[in-house]
Structures are given as structure tokens and as C-alpha cells.
Amino acid sequence: MISVDEALERILSAIRPLGSETVALPDSLGRIAAADVRARLFNPAFDVSAMDGYAVRAADVHPGATLQMIGTSQAGARFDGAVGPGQCVRIFTGAPVPPGADAVVMQEETRAEGAAITFEADVLSGRSIRYRGEDFAEGDVLAAAGAAITPNRLALIAAGNVSELAVARRPSIGILATGDELVPLGHPVGPDQIVASNSLGLAAFFAPHAGPITDHGIAPDSREALGAALARALDAEPDILITTGGASVGEHDLVQEMLKAKGVAIDFWRIAMRPGKPLMFGRRGKTLVFGLPGNPVSSLVTARIFVLPAVLALVGARPPAPQYLPLAADLGPNAARRHFLRGRLISDPDLGTAVEPVRQIDSGHLSSVAGADVLIVHKEHSSGLKRGHNIEVQRF
Incomplete structure (x- = not known):
């Protein structure tokens, strides 16, 4: 043996490794990236507002200040102009911040009388603005070679305007x-x-x-x-x-x-x-x-x-890192063969998430596998382990 x-x-x-093939992004879910996937644009592509409100010059805003609204910027339809002294622009979440403005004040902190907008508090430069490339820049790695393409990573790659990618065969x-x-x-x-x-x-x-x-x-x-x-x-x-x-x-x-x-x-x-x-x-x-x-x-x-x-x-994927969890119960000694016991994850009042050994160890007992979350790795020649000991587990 x-x-x-x-x-x-x-x-x-x-x-x-078996090599790679190129697939359309929607077909890459669950696959392994065979090469670094890099963004083809900036996200955000321009400075955008993080909320509904008014784009302003921070230096113009203080309690009681009234500015003249000169236009509107909304997602997909930017304000064609610049914000000068004493001016502001009505802006909506996701809309481009117009030149000259360096902050956005939420609408709840203002009073509007027609085009006259009165502000109730100071604002710091940069408030409520998501700056160009703040999420990622053109050329940034969105998925490294060897990474699994999960649903959230697929959405990130799509935002980078990558329509196809190399995945492991x-x-x-x-x-x-x-x-x-x-x-x-x-x-x-x-x-x-x-x-x-x-x-x-x-x-x-x-x-x-x-x-x-x-x-x-x-x-x-x-x-x-x-x-x-x-x-x-x-x-x-x-x-x-x-x-x-x-x-x-x-x-x-x-x-x-x-x-x-x-x-x-x-x-x-x-x-x-x-x-x-x-x-x-x-x-x-x-x-x-x-x-x-x-x-x-x-x-x-x-x-x-x-x-x-x-x-x-x-497929060139990274092996899963070892995981360790506290034992929810004592584990007896083990002999010369490594024992992979079935285990259930439980919430223990003292230990938090812990693993409870399934006492049924017969190799034909499928229901005990169906009810198990992990395999407990009981190493060779163990003299026994006490409740609370951190032990290696392998998730199915």
C-alpha cells in the first residue's frame, strides 16, 4: 500500500493541462480562464453621480447658499455644458458629472424654488462621485488565468466589454x-x-x-x-x-x-x-x-x-486550499490508514461553525453521504482528538 x-x-x-479553447462569454460560466482576462475599457467610463441631487462646485456650497440650476444630467443624456461659479446642475444616479462640478449634494439636503436651489450644509469636494476607472481601468485583469468563471465574475468581465475569452478545455x-x-x-x-x-x-x-x-x-x-x-x-x-x-x-x-x-x-x-x-x-x-x-x-x-x-x-485550475473547522465532538484514535469520515456542518453555541462526525462509517451507507457536507480528514496514527480541535475537512 x-x-x-x-x-x-x-x-x-x-x-x-489539456490546452484551451475560445468561447463566447455567456458560455464561459463554470469554466476556468486559460489566460488573464483584461478589461477593454474603464469602469466607470467617466465620472458619474452616485445619487440623485445636484452637481456643484464644493467651494460655492454652504448653509443658506442659493445656486442657479442651469440644466440636467441623467444616465444616457449628459448635460452639454460646464458648471461655473454660482451654478449647479440637476443630476441623477449614474449620470455623467459635468465639467466644473466636483461634488454632488443629495436632493434631501436642498430646497428648490424653480431654478433657485438653496443648500442646507457644506459639502466636501469629491462627495458622491464615482470617478472614471474607480472600479477598473482599461487593461486591468478581471479574471486571472486559473480562476473559475462564476456568475459575479462573468458580470465583471461583461462590464469590461469582453465578449469572448480563452478557457481551459x-x-x-x-x-x-x-x-x-x-x-x-x-x-x-x-x-x-x-x-x-x-x-x-x-x-x-x-x-x-x-x-x-x-x-x-x-x-x-x-x-x-x-x-x-x-x-x-x-x-x-x-x-x-x-x-x-x-x-x-x-x-x-x-x-x-x-x-x-x-x-x-x-x-x-x-x-x-x-x-x-x-x-x-x-x-x-x-x-x-x-x-x-x-x-x-x-x-x-x-x-x-x-x-x-x-x-x-x-484544466489548469488551482486546487482548493485546505479548510479547517473545530470538531463538535471528540474523535477517537485512528490506526495506520487515513480515515475520511463523513461530517455535518453545525452551528455550535461555543465554537461557531463546527463539524460533527457522522458515526455511520459503513462504505455502503449512501444515506450518510447524502446527509454529509464534508469529509473529515482523520490523519494516520492519530491518538484521538478532542472537541474544539481544528481539523482538516474536504468539501464534497
Whole structure:
């Protein structure tokens, strides 16, 4: 067995980013920027008013001062002129500040009698003005290479008048389930059978990061049928092929044997972790091959810990930074394998946001995964941890 850290290092050392493609901005949501995205204009493009009121020369304004209103500036229709001594311009939020004015006084601090505007207080130069380029300037980086294009970042890029951008190409993923006991979703389930839920869960898990994702169905536990299914899946040359089941040491666990027979070079097999010990990793040509355990929890945990970092590395994304949260309850000692426990986030009156271990640790217990927010990383040879200890968590 090798450690979790060594397995991750060996996986990531085998990966090079897939390159980039150019897409329209609306199609970039959820993608990873392949290069710095730079603004093509200033925002604001000109000095604008931050509120409804009057554009003035600050030096002219004091309690009781009356200025002559000489025009109006509104969004999309600026005042065509300049503000001189003793003058002001009616202005609305988002409207260009006219030349000569250096402050905006909100309308609630004035009294209007026709074009005569009386002010009730002093005003400082610069008040209620958003200056040209205050948000960003032409050429500023709006999204750095490696950043995810989120909805708010997409809006920022749009404000910079960027209509298309280079994003990382997403990896193609193939998924093949194995096992005589599996039946497809919606089919009759015999007395010794279960629904093949792993493929559906994995496809959903990777959908935000990859595409296309191809479900190659279910291969029974026979060398001939499994070999044929693996050949079809590998010949499609996906960037990643994931198999589930058949990765252990039983008489019906044939995946490793048949992967080798189809030309896959196995890098390692078995990790010092739980759940998920019988994980395989190998390669054929450009295709990275992950043999995940068949137990549903083990499959999802190993996908999160090993396959997701590989997917992110292929698109050049930054790996998520480690997160630490206080334990809401004591955690007992751990042996030689790193334990990824399911955890729920709770609001604790003393600790704030804390993580509560889910005591159900069976690797077939899917409802405990559905109710979990994070994986708690319980390190090897831990002597036990007390409530309040800050522990690493991995978000699903």
C-alpha cells in the first residue's frame, strides 16, 4: 500500500493541462480562464453621480447658499455644458458629472424654488462621485488565468466589454460499472441485485468540471465481457476512464487483470486509506485510468480525493486550499490508514461553525453521504482528538 499523499503526487505528476479553447462569454460560466482576462475599457467610463441631487462646485456650497440650476444630467443624456461659479446642475444616479462640478449634494439636503436651489450644509469636494476607472481601468485583469468563471465574475468581465475569452478545455470522461449484481436504473431488480447508482453519482459529481461524460454501461464479471467493454471504453480515448467495482482481490475482481490485458500500465494499486483502499491508477496513451471500489461511499470518496484533483489539474485550475473547522465532538484514535469520515456542518453555541462526525462509517451507507457536507480528514496514527480541535475537512 502507498500513502494518500504519495498517490496524489504520482497522479498529478502524470498530468499536463489539456490546452484551451475560445468561447463566447455567456458560455464561459463554470469554466476556468486559460489566460488573464483584461478589461477593454474603464469602469466607470467617466465620472458619474452616485445619487440623485445636484452637481456643484464644493467651494460655492454652504448653509443658506442659493445656486442657479442651469440644466440636467441623467444616465444616457449628459448635460452639454460646464458648471461655473454660482451654478449647479440637476443630476441623477449614474449620470455623467459635468465639467466644473466636483461634488454632488443629495436632493434631501436642498430646497428648490424653480431654478433657485438653496443648500442646507457644506459639502466636501469629491462627495458622491464615482470617478472614471474607480472600479477598473482599461487593461486591468478581471479574471486571472486559473480562476473559475462564476456568475459575479462573468458580470465583471461583461462590464469590461469582453465578449469572448480563452478557457481551459474540459476533460472527457468515460465511466464503466462492473459487476453481475448491478442493474440499470429503472429496471426490475432481482433478489440478488442492486441498482447501479455509482455511475449516475459520479457523472453528476464531475458534470460541473468535465464534458462530455460517457456512461459505458455495466460489464458483467467475466473476462470476455469485461475485456470487450474495457476495449470499447479505452478505444474512445477519453481523457479519463473511471471503472467502479472489481478492484479488490476476490475471484470475481477482474478489472486490474483486464486493464493490463488491454494495454493499461498500472502505476499503483491499494491506498492506505479508508474507505477506498483498493483504488487503482494507470494510463494508456493519453487516457488516465482510475479503478474505483464498487462500494458506493468508497467510490464517491476516492472520486473526491483523487479523481477531482486530476480533473482540476487537467484544466489548469488551482486546487482548493485546505479548510479547517473545530470538531463538535471528540474523535477517537485512528490506526495506520487515513480515515475520511463523513461530517455535518453545525452551528455550535461555543465554537461557531463546527463539524460533527457522522458515526455511520459503513462504505455502503449512501444515506450518510447524502446527509454529509464534508469529509473529515482523520490523519494516520492519530491518538484521538478532542472537541474544539481544528481539523482538516474536504468539501464534497
